[in-house]
Amino acid sequence: xxxxxxxxxxxxxxxxxxxxxxxxxxxxxxxxxxxxxxxxxxxxxxxxxxxxxxxxxxxxxxxxxxxxxxxxxxxxxxxxxxxxxxxxxxxxxxxxxxxxxxxxxxxxxxxxxxxxxxxxxxxxxxxxxxxxxxxxxxxxxxxxxxxxxxxxxxxxxxxxxxxxxxxxxxxxxxxxxxxxxxxxxxxxxxxxxxxxxxxxxxxxxxxxxxxxxxxxxxxxxxxxxxxxxxxxxxxxxxxxxxxxxxxxxxxxxxxxxxxxxxxxxxxxxxxxxxxxxxxxxxxxxxxxxxxxxxxxxxxxxxxxxxxxxxxxxxxxxxxxxxxxxxxxxxxxxxxxxxxxxxxxxxxxxxxxxxxxxxxxxxxxxxxxxxxxxxxxxxxxxxxxxxxxxxxxxxxxxxxxxxxxxxxxxxxxxxxxxxxxxxxxxxxxxxxxxxxxxxxxxxxxxxxxxxxxxxxxxxxxxxxxxxxxxxxxxxxxxxxxxxxxxxxxxxxxxxxxxxxxxxxxxxxxxxxxxxxxxxxxxxxxxxxxxxxxxxxxxxxxxxxxxxxxxxxxxxxxxxxxxxxxxxxxxxxxxxxxxxxxxxxxxxxxxxxxxxxxxxxxxxxxx
Amino acid sequence: xxxxxxxxxxxxxxxxxxxxxxxxxxxxxxxxxxxxxxxxxxxxxxxxxxxxxxxxxxxxxxxxxxxxxxxxxxxxxxxxxxxxxxxxxxxxxxxxxxxxxxxxxxxxxxxxxxxxxxxxxx
Numbered sequence: 001x002x003x004x005x006x007x008x009x010x011x012x013x014x015x016x017x018x019x020x021x022x023x024x025x026x027x028x029x030x031x032x033x034x035x036x037x038x039x040x041x042x043x044x045x046x047x048x049x050x051x052x053x054x055x056x057x058x059x060x061x062x063x064x065x066x067x068x069x070x071x072x073x074x075x076x077x078x079x080x081x082x083x084x085x086x087x088x089x090x091x092x093x094x095x096x097x098x099x100x101x102x103x104x105x106x107x108x109x110x111x112x113x114x115x116x117x118x119x120x121x122x123x124x125x126x127x128x129x130x131x132x133x134x135x136x137x138x139x140x141x142x143x144x145x146x147x148x149x150x151x152x153x154x155x156x157x158x159x160x161x162x163x164x165x166x167x168x169x170x171x172x173x174x175x176x177x178x179x180x181x182x183x184x185x186x187x188x189x190x191x192x193x194x195x196x197x198x199x200x201x202x203x204x205x206x207x208x209x210x211x212x213x214x215x216x217x218x219x220x221x222x223x224x225x226x227x228x229x230x231x232x233x234x235x236x237x238x239x240x241x242x243x244x245x246x247x248x249x250x251x252x253x254x255x256x257x258x259x260x261x262x263x264x265x266x267x268x269x270x271x272x273x274x275x276x277x278x279x280x281x282x283x284x285x286x287x288x289x290x291x292x293x294x295x296x297x298x299x300x301x302x303x304x305x306x307x308x309x310x311x312x313x314x315x316x317x318x319x320x321x322x323x324x325x326x327x328x329x330x331x332x333x334x335x336x337x338x339x340x341x342x343x344x345x346x347x348x349x350x351x352x353x354x355x356x357x358x359x360x361x362x363x364x365x366x367x368x369x370x371x372x373x374x375x376x377x378x379x380x381x382x383x384x385x386x387x388x389x390x391x392x393x394x395x396x397x398x399x400x401x402x403x404x405x406x407x408x409x410x411x412x413x414x415x416x417x418x419x420x421x422x423x424x425x426x427x428x429x430x431x432x433x434x435x436x437x438x439x440x441x442x443x444x445x446x447x448x449x450x451x452x453x454x455x456x457x458x459x460x461x462x463x464x465x466x467x468x469x470x471x472x473x474x475x476x477x478x479x480x481x482x483x484x485x486x487x488x489x490x491x492x493x494x495x496x497x498x499x500x501x502x503x504x505x506x507x508x509x510x511x512x513x514x515x516x517x518x519x520x521x522x523x524x525x526x527x528x529x530x531x532x533x534x535x536x537x538x539x540x541x542x543x544x545x546x547x548x549x550x551x552x553x554x555x556x557x558x559x560x561x562x563x564x565x566x567x568x569x570x571x572x573x574x575x576x577x578x579x580x581x582x583x584x585x586x587x588x589x590x591x592x593x594x595x596x597x598x599x600x601x602x603x604x605x
Numbered sequence: 606x607x608x609x610x611x612x613x614x615x616x617x618x619x620x621x622x623x624x625x626x627x628x629x630x631x632x633x634x635x636x637x638x639x640x641x642x643x644x645x646x647x648x649x650x651x652x653x654x655x656x657x658x659x660x661x662x663x664x665x666x667x668x669x670x671x672x673x674x675x676x677x678x679x680x681x682x683x684x685x686x687x688x689x690x691x692x693x694x695x696x697x698x699x700x701x702x703x704x705x706x707x708x709x710x711x712x713x714x715x716x717x718x719x720x721x722x723x724x725x726x727x
Contacts, residue, residue, distance in 0.1 A: 004655040004668060039652060061667045085638040085670030125623075134612065135619035143609040256606045265607050 003041040005082060008058040010123065012047030012209050013202070013241050015054040019071060020044075023055055026074040036082055046210015048123035049364040050110055053093055058123075065108065067093040110361055113380050115342065117350045118166075118203075118326040119366045122210030127245050130252040133213040139258050141332035142217050145224055146266040154225040154332075155181060161336035162348035163328070167193055167284070167321030168399065168425045169501075170347070170414035173328075176318060179308035180226040183316040188228035190219050191312065191319040193289060194235035194242070197281040198397030199448060201428030203352040204322035206364050208235065208242035211326065212249035216272055218320075218328035220259065223270040226318050231272040234289050236279040246274050281398075281452035285500045286311075286319040288454065299456045300500035321426070323352055343369030347413035355381050357430040358388065367412070374408040377431055387590070388433040392516065396425025398445040398452075399505030401512025402438070421512045423505070435584065437534035438517040439524055443471040445509035453502065460503030463494035467510060477537040479525040488514055533594030536579040543570050546591035553583035553592065621659065631665030632711065637682040639673025645680035646699070653703040654683075663711055679722055685710060696722040 009015075009024050024042055031037040048056050053067035057077070064087045066077070073091060080086045093108065116122075125132035133139070145154050159174030180188060192215055196204040208215065219231040235243055250272055253259040261269040275293050282288045283298040290312045292298035311317025327349055331339050340348045347369040353376065356362050360382030367376060373393060377383065384390055392402040401422035403410075410416050414424050432441065446468050455461045467490050470483050491507030491514075498504045514521060523529050530538035543553070549567040561577040564570030572583070572592075584592040606612055636642070636651040647670075654668050665688070674682050679696035683706070686692045693716055695706060702720060709715050718724055 004651055004670075039648075061669050083638070084640065084643065084672070085636075086672055131615065131619040132623060134616050135623050137616065139612055140609075140616070143612050147609055258606060264609065264612075 004039050006041045006043060006060045007082075008043045008045050008060065008123070010046075010048050010054060010056040011044035011127070011241075012051070012054075012122075012206055013239075014047065014051040015056060016241060018055045020055040022071050023057070023069055023074060026071045027078065030075050030078045031082070034078060034083065036078065040082060043126045044128070045125065046122040046127050047119075047206040047364055049114075049119070049206075049366075050093075050108075050361060051364065052360070052362040056093075059087075062087070065093045066091040110363075110365070110380055110382070113371070113375060114366050115350050115368045116366045117330050117342075118207060118214075118323050118352050119210070119364070120330070121214065122206055122364075125211065127210055127212055128248055130213060130249065130256060130258075133211070137333055138213055138329075139217050139253075141329035142220050142224075142258065143264050144332055145221050146264045146268055149332075151181065151225050151227065154221065157331060157336045158225070158328075161331040161339040162346075163324065163331060163339065164347060164414060165321060166323035166327070166351065166426070168396065168423065170424060173320060173324055176308065176320070177222060177225050179306070180228075180316050180318040183309065185316050187315045188226055189312045189315060189317040190223045190226070190228045190231040191286075191289065191293070191317055192219055192231065192233040192325055193284060193286065193319050193321045194233055194239075195277050195279075195284040195289060196236070196239075196322070196426060197279070197284050197452070198399075198426055198428040199445075200356045200430055201354045201397055201426055203354050203364065203427045205239050205242050206352075207322050207326045208239065209245055212242075212246045213253065214329055215246075215322055215325045216249055216253055216259065218325035219272055220263070220270045221328055221332065222318060222320065222325075224268055226316075228318070229269050229271070231270065232293055232312070233272060233274045234277055234283070234293055235274055236283075237276045238279045243274060243276065250274070280454070281448075282454045282500070282502050285502060288500070289319065290317065297454075299454045300502075302499065323427070344411060344413045346415055351412065351424065351427060353427045353429045355429050355431070357394075358384050358433040358436070359431040360385050369413045370411040372409050372411055373403060376412070376429070377408070381431065384431065384433050386585075388435060391432045391434050391436060392438070394422075394430040394432065394441065394445075394509070395428070396423040396505075396508070397428040398448050399423060399501070399508055400425045400428075401508045402432075402441075402516055404516050421515060422508070435532055435534070435581070437530050437532035438513040438520050439471065439474055439530070440532075440534045442510045442513045443468065443475060446471060446506065449502065449506040453506070457497075457499040457503060459494045459497040460499065460506065463490055463498075464503070464506050466490060467494070467507065471510070474521065474524050475530075475535045475537070477524070477528050477535075479521075481522075481525055484514065484518075484521055484525065529594070531594065533579070533581050533584055539579040539581075539594050540574055541572050541577060541579065541581075541583060541592055541594050543572060544591050544593050545569065546589050548589055548591070550588060552586045552588060556582045556586040558582060621662075631667065632688055633684075633686040634666060634668045635671045635684045635686070636668070637672070637674045637680055637684075638670040639677070639680075641673055641677035642680045642682065645697075647681035649700055650681045650683065650698050650703060653700045654707070657703055657707040658711070661707060661712060663707075666711070676722060682722065694722040695720045 055069050057066040057069045155177045163173045164170045277283050280298050283292050285300045288298045288300040307317040343349050350366050350368050352366045392404050394402050450464045450468050453460045470487050491511045494507050533539045547569040554562045561573045681698045683695045683698045709717050
């Protein structure tokens with residue numbers, strides 16, 4: 001029997017971890033019980049992007065968007081929606097911006113300003129079924145390239161499209177392909193860099209899980225352009241779902257002869273293998289990545305020679321990031337001019353961001369280049385929850401920097417973000433509000449790079465470690481003004497003298513917070529106060545006159561340090577207080593403060 | 606797969622299975638699926654519509670289920686809203702009638718007046 005209804009269940013890692021697999025099994029069970037099973041098709045898709053609302057279920061043809069579905073809800077969904085056609089109101093997603101219930105998917109403001117190119121199929125197709133990818137014009141671009149274009153024309157199209165590497169550097173993809181194609185070596189390689197390691201970033205994982213074939217197709221196109229027969233996808237073993245779906249996709253593509261020998265009868269052969277990495281951040285650096293594929297310890301080496309000249313096993317190699325590859329087929333389907341027209345003059349196309357931190361809609365989004373940060377954070381992201389004030393946004397992960405309120409209207413592109421002292425990075429975007437201590441944030445990222453430094457070159461191995469020591473000292477309350485200067489000069493030294501991108505960018509979070517939030521560092525060093533109330537040694541919470549006596553802080557204090565009567569101002573016993581900040585988070589009127597002037601007032605009398 | 610033609614053929618074939626997810630505008634077929642509708646046999650009618658439409662390779666048609674339309678005595682009720690917005694409500698629809706409705710109304714664009722709710726004697 002033909003299906004009259006399709007139920008799409010998000011199978012991205014975020015939703016899988018909130019039991020979307022069990023939800024699918026329950027749908028299967030209940031639909032079988034009620035005799036509806038063969039009228040309904042169940043599809044596990046890739047990430048829809050609204051991870052905050054997961055697990056997400058979409059019912060077609062009416063496009064009803066359900067959020068936070070649990071296994072217990074499935075029976076009601078089957079009996080009400082599938083059988084009687086009555087959508088279950090309480091599960092329908094609410095618009096995070098105006099709290100209105102949304103009937104269908106297209107109405108969500110989260111999607112309104114987005115333009116999905118790299119994520120075009122994520123959440124739309126079943127990633128385990130090659131036919132669904134083909135239905136969405138999959139492998140048509142490869143067919144077109146092999147039968148209608150010469151390799152040089154393929155490169156020329158790519159150059160004209162203006163696509164730049166989405167892994168962070170922003171190097172023009174067409175140019176990269178051209179370098180690799182110029183070598184006469186009969187053996188060349190194409191590598192897909194899927195070693196996504198920034199804390200809080202999962203753009204590449206979403207593409208691999210939701211649309212693995214787009215990466216395979218693009219790698220084959222690249223292989224044809226530069227003259228390579230073998231491709232490798234270097235993916236971290238921490239992405240088990242992505243690896244499973246990639247391997248399945250490769251198997252299906254081989255069965256259809258879209259990989260293998262004599263593809264489309266053109267004489268071109270290409271095959272792809274997945275190589276697993278152990279999840280070292282430094283292996284995202286291309287020379288370290290290649291060393292890891294060769295079976296050596298993942299350590300970077302000096303460039304030049306660039307991979308395009310001497311790469312994997314000494315042969316010319318082209319390395320591109322997952323998201324870059326996901327954009328490639330579209331360039332050939334719609335033409336380079338179409339692609340070039342999207343975005344800004346110097347950065348064409350779109351960019352996927354993983355939005356996290358203090359933001360209403362945590363999740364994945366794709367916007368045209370040139371969209372402002374304000375639009376991303378406030379219109380698509382839904383702004384900052386709990387009526388807190390925006391403080392900064394951190395882009396580019398441990399390699400990037402902070403961008404403050406005054407720069408929020410800058411259009412996002414590669415060059416603008418660098419001008420602001422941050423970088424595009426792979427697309428992690430962490431939003432911070434007034435409760436985040438910038439010194440602590442810098443320390444967090446530096447702690448990460450200290451752990452991930454491979455240790456090959458001294459500036460990165462020792463320099464970052466010493467910087468972390470200084471930051472720890474400042475957070476403890478033992479910092480001096482001299483430390484700030486040392487931190488700055490040390491940071492610049494590490495930046496200038498490190499071997500690879502990891503060390504060259506590791507000081508960025510420290511340097512950019514020092515630049516934009518120097519007062520906060522000074523408060524730590526001179527006033528011995530952490531204005532955001534994060535560093536325990538430097539925090540003294542007090543309750544201001546704004547207190548309405550709601551007793552919420554009393555209930556949330558884990559050590560019973562707060563006393564006060566209902567509707568009267570409360571007080572904190574600083575002897576008992578452990579500076580956890582739970583009261584500050586709970587306060588509905590923002591009456592609990594740890595600002596320096598208040599603190600001084602307490603000490604002085 | 607040996608040629609671009611093969612790929613395109615497979616694409617068109619696969620696309621039919623996904624029609625439901627990528628539909629804008631076009632004709633809507635709404636089947637009343639309140640308790641009354643279901644009791645009167647709306648489900649087989651709905652499924653028959655899906656089958657027939659696929660068989661006739663009709664495009665731009667959404668088949669969806671709606672709640673009770675109020676005229677419970679005349680269920681199963683099927684409303685067809687054409688692309689220009691005109692609505693035709695067919696009542697007491699049986700599986701046998703579906704074939705006729707699809708061929709006449711959807712393929713030949715001729716309304717089957719004798720099955721319409723407005724023309725049935727009350």
